[in-house]
Structure formats: C-alpha cells, structure tokens
Amino acid sequence: MQVPHFLSPSRFVDLLTCKLSVVAPHALQGTLPAAPAALFGTLLHRVVAEVGDGRWGAAPDAGAAFDNILKTLTTEHDGGAQPLSAAVGLQRWFTRIARARAWALRDAPTRSCGEPRLRYGTEAPASPSETRVDRGNEAWIVWPEGRLRGRADRVEEDATRKLRVIENKSGALRDRTGALIPEIGVQVGLYALAIDAITGQPVETVLRGDELVEVPWDAKTHESLQALLERTLATLPPDAAVAAESIAVAGPHCRRCRIRPACRTYLRDAPAYWVAQSINGRMPLDVWGAIRSVQKDGDALRVELRDAAGRFVVITGLDLDWGLQDIPAGDPVYFFALETDQQRQHTERVQPSNFRDAPPGGGSNRRRAFGLRVYTP
Ligand code: SF4
Known part of the structure; x- marks a missing residue:
C-alpha cells in the first residue's frame, strides 16, 4: 500500500489512533456504508454551504432555501429500508437541523445568486x-x-x-x-x-x-501543532510502500472506520477486545464465528453462533434476503454494523452477545441496523 502525499486535517485525529484507517486506498473506505449520524452530518454541511453561498434557486429567502435543499437531499437518501431520520433518531434529527439552520442563516447573503448544486456530493470535484x-x-x-x-x-x-x-x-x-x-x-x-x-x-x-x-x-498552540504534524508525517513518508498491518491498531475507535471487513488487524484482534475486562469504550457492533443453528422466526431469521471469542451469540430479525437459511452448522459467517437492545451503559464496557437487525414486533419504533453487511466466505 502506498502512503498518499496529502493528508486531510479533518481526519488527522484518526491518524493518532490508527494510521491505516486514514491512508487506506479510497476504494476500501466505502467497504461499509457511512453511519447514519455521519451521513446526516455530511448532508447538513452541504445544505449550510449552499445556503451560505446564496445558491437558493427560486426560494424567496434563506430559510425557505434551507428547507427546500434539505428536503431534496433527504429524499435522495430515503430510498432504502428506513428513512435517515429514523436511523438518526428524531430528537437528534431535529436538534441538528435547528443548529445547522442557524449557521446557514448567519452566513447567508441577502438574496439568491444561483441554483443549488444538488448533485455536488456525487460528482466529487x-x-x-x-x-x-x-x-x-x-x-x-x-x-x-x-x-x-x-x-x-x-x-x-x-x-x-x-x-x-x-x-x-x-x-x-x-x-x-x-x-x-x-x-x-x-x-x-x-x-x-x-x-x-x-x-x-x-x-x-x-x-x-x-x-x-x-x-x-497563539505561539504555543502553533508550536505544539507544528511538532505534532512533523512527528506524524515522519512515520508516513510520502509515496512510500508500507504493509497495511504495520500501521493498523485496532480498538474501540474502529467504530468510526468503514474498512473493518477488509482489515486483517481488526479481524485478528477484535475478538480479544470483545472479552477484555478493561477497554476504554465500546467496540463496533460486529460479530463473526461458526454457525450453530439458523431458525425461521416469523418472516425473519434467528441465527446462533459460537463467535470468534468462544461466546454463544444470538442474532435475530435477519432478513431472508441475506440467504442464510441453508448455511450448514459449522460454516463461518461475518456480521458488520448490527444493532443491539442491550443497555447502552452496559455495552460501553461489555460487547453484547444479543444482536439484531429488525426490532421485534411490527409496532416497535426502535431502529433497524442501518448499513448491516453479512459475509459468508
Ligand atoms: S478497522 Fe480498526 S484497525 Fe482496521 S484500519 Fe480501521 S481503525 Fe484501523
């Protein structure tokens, strides 16, 4: 793998925990879909930039432009199994919109001066x-x-x-x-x-x-950031060939990383963290291991595993489309980006052993696993 010349200030903090998560080839960065909160954040940044630049189209004022552009962009995202608002959670959804709206209105010019670039994000400049x-x-x-x-x-x-x-x-x-x-x-x-x-x-x-x-x-901050930059860059010579595993460090920060299914370090080290007594923060809601049984439960599947850390694990609410119904016992299977109903405070310290995709009961307002991926090598 080749180290890129340029590094992004927006990912610099991630370099301090795992360099591979930042410098891995672009094609690997989309191995898992973005988390709903990250996707929503990107979308709101786009709306704020459009409104701030005055690209309102025919909207009469900045507030109307904000609402129109937000609606168009969220509609684009809502073709999947669940709306982005449900995946983000309604309270967080409305709080973040209100905050972004205030930023946009503060930056906006007095009148429209162009059409919104609604396809801006897909045509990466x-x-x-x-x-x-x-x-x-x-x-x-x-x-x-x-x-x-x-x-x-x-x-x-x-x-x-x-x-x-x-x-x-x-x-x-x-x-x-x-x-x-x-x-x-x-x-x-x-x-x-x-x-x-x-x-x-x-x-x-x-x-x-x-x-x-x-x-x-100030001068002190300038000096310490300059030193941090030089220290970090020294470990990543531009255009040098490095072994991916030599710059990867797994841990709870892997939650933010979208290359987990393709990362050998993560696949090797994560099971030990699932059962570690003292880790600082929660590991990603992923699990893999050998199938013990697959049962039909209504119109979904319930899978039991002996996971890679030797634990007995249950995953419920799995869509039949994953094609797991005919997998024989003993075969390996990998799940990434599951949900759990176990208490959040508990899962900050102990990796759950009960996971799900869809929540139980049709009337439940708990969210599905957003961006679940299942692999059967
Ligand atoms: S999955 Fe974890 S160890 Fe692998 S690149 Fe991402 S952050 Fe690093």
Missing part, C-alpha cells in the same frame, strides 16, 4: 494540488510543503486581512466538566497552521456548535 487558501464556504486549503489538504467549512477575511477559519460541529464541543474537548481544535488548528505558512496573515480559529467558541491560536 477533483482535489487540487497547488498551494491555495480559498475564502467562503467549503474553502480549499492546500499546503503541499506541509502535506495538508482539505476544505474548511468557512473562511472569512475581514478589513484588517485577518482570516477567520470556522468549523461547524454537530457533536459536543465540551466534555462533562465544561472544558473544550482536547482533540476538537486539532482540525481547525491545522488549517490555521497551513494558512499561516502560506499567507502570513493573522488567523483566528472558531468552532461553531450551539455556541461560537474561539479556539486559542
């Missing part, structure tokens, strides 16, 4: 390689010498030539003590580092959630 710092929404920042390339949510320049980098955050900005989550400023800080190196202009770094938080950008 080519990534530039030349040095640049754009202004506006989804602004490219490309710093070849520092090997950083990404699109900041928004870059503004004021009358004093100060550049303000804004990153929109739909998740929490602060921990339970009210302090800023330490890693949360890394992305915006790396953009500031690049801007400083390219333009020499003064920079301000801002995170926008429910509140606007200015992240300190």
